[in-house]
Amino acid sequence: MGKMDMAPRLRAGLLQAVIKFREAGILVFIVALAAVVTLRTPAFLTLDNFRDILLNISILVIVALAQSMVIITRGVDLSVGSIIGLTAMMVSFVVVAFPALPGPVAMVLGMLLGMVLGSFNGVLISFGGVPPIIATLGTLSIYRGLVFWYSRGTWVNASQLPPGFRQLAKGSVLLLPNIILGAIIVVAAVYYFLRYTRTGRDIYTVGSNPDAARFAGIRVQRVIFLVYMLSGLLCGLAGVLWASRFEAAQTNTAAGFELQTVAASVVGGVNIFGGSGSVLGVVLGAFLLGTIQNALTLVGISPFWQLAAQGLLILLAVIVDSAILRRLQRFASGAQRV
């Protein structure tokens, strides 16, 4: 190849890199939103407020990552909110009964419990052949029903919970709140798992082409089971953190949370038809959701309107994202033709 080729190829390469950075669109939207809100309410762009947003989205990030892994395999887990509610309630009862129980033990307990609940989903879907949306719609109700049955309709409130348990989310390490630290650890672990383990890669493989995955010798059923089990495990962790952060376990804890996790995943670029999605994208998706909520409160939109405004902004974000992507692609293919 002669020297003449070099310039256009470099240019195309650079553009390709920008396009490959699938999350560019949503990042642009976050920055634009931040700019607009800051103009109206300077309090928005402060370190404190940034910390607030992070605190608020930590649990969402954890569960949205769980949801994304499921969606990548072409499934969906609608029972995440109920699993969170049930583990929050059960672990709270346990720590009330045994106040001396160390916080980390409570966390492990929650994760084990969530893993069992998630495994039940996994068995139904991967070995029972029940479509994911139906299986998890069923367990959404079952698990929520168990919350009422287990608690007999009562709540666990702040005064009952031992201080050690409350400290789990409230405490901090080197100024970094534990709950944010927890989310960061989960993000790193999921990133490593999806990127650097064969099992993690199998999740994409199965979602991208399930039939071919079978031909390629991948144990598809096992992979499907695994994502629901992992989803349960992360929801169990989220349930413990939820009870600790809000210092309460209620019968309706995290009810409806599944929709937020799906929204964060999809806004973050996870393909709803499976096969693709990145950890960074999901984190940004959750961050955008948190930012929107925070901004609407700061700007002083009436709570009655917040939900609708939130939905509107989410739609806008997805549209802006795909428009930017398409523009870039067209630009790049033009550059390649040169």
Added chain:
Amino acid sequence: MRDQAPVMEVHHLSKHFGGVRALKDVQLELRAGEIHALLGENGAGKSTLIKIMTGFYQPDEGQLVFEGQTVHFGNTRDAQLAGIVAIYQEPSLFPDLDIAENIFVGRQPVQRGRVAWRQMYRAAAELLQQLGVALDPRTKARELSVAQQQMVEIARAISIKAKVLIMDEPTSSLTQNEVAELFAIVRQLRTTGTAIVFISHRLEELFALVDRVTVLRDGAYVATQEMEHVTTSDLIQMMVGRTLNELFPKQAVVPGPVVLQVEQLGVPGSFADISFTLRQGEIVGMAGLIGAGRTAVARTLFGIDPAVSGTIKLDGHAVSITSPQVAMALGIGYVPEDRKQQGLVLAMSIANNISLPVLSQLSSGGWLNTRREQQLAATGAQQLEVKMAGVRQQVGQLSGGNQQKVVLAKWLGTNPRVLVLDEPTRGIDVGTKAAVHRLMSSLAAQGMAILMISSELPEVLGMSDRVLVMREGRITAEFTRVEATQAKIMAAATAA
């Protein structure tokens, strides 16, 4: 090299699905370093056989012997570890993953417990280079052409160090040049001692490539022969159990008046300056490489992508075909190239599919007359000899050849005057092919005007009264049936 001990043998293999016998007492012997064709009509049991060889199914009776040992493959992974790899007809790549990962799927190189991406990209690049394919291993599979996808699958087989490579109709959607490239690579693989099983419905291409051939019919073994000792008609006779005197039963027809006249038709970006005529009773073949714009012209004639410039005249009157509804009302039918995506609704019954374009004629007062629908479907399916359990059977359950017959029946139900067929016999077996050709010929004899897009030159030469050749969005040549030769068409289709 050819007379080595067999690398794989199949003995007395039988397999049933429910009450249906798919294979009975089938045998096969593969030697290292040979290219072995596996022939048979659709439903002859080829797919079942290769799925047993690759561990996807387990046999009811019989055994597989691999390198002298009797083996049992519990799943595809076992077979792959032994070195038996199949490239299936349907591309089995992962569109969301890049080339490197597609090559090493499920076997990604791991270093210190983590997937070693850099090593994987390096290995993939080396494999691609070895195959002479200029592709970046970071390219996502969804951006690749069919031919490129196949190269990735071959690279995958090489990386597994396959001792037996099974290729199920690898050439069915390739252009002539791509086929030549593929053959070169297959021959290169043969020199490394790989045994290659090659399945194809294009008999003529096998003679240039294959060492031995095994034929199956109705799930049973017919014969294994040295390729140099057989002729095309021998093979056809073995496959169908009777002689097909005429693969291309073209009836001589005196063309009637011009039905369709196209003048300087153009759609920017896909084709320009397309002029031709189509007479009553005529079959006009349209040859060219894939991507020459033939399908784009067909889509414009059917109103999917309406013309931007030029005129279309039907019976001498200029018409404006702005949508498929308009085209159908004018009596133009279009059988698309990709029957699964565009030609059929796989989840619906045969009857529902056939009645789709004529639903309004079958309905009164907004209600569908299902009895008339079933009648229409039964007549159409019978006329085309669709092998089915009944018109209520789901189309998705039929074989490829029978699906194509349903697509044809669907359009014949509309009684079109002009029928555009896009690759009407791609990927269907010899017996069905001949049936489709017979049907085309008799439709033309009844006065239908047929435009047939085909990438198979023998089909173009055998079926057409006239041949148009397209290249890069333009018509570059027109030949009469007498003038047309393979060489002339190829010269016009590729850059002169």
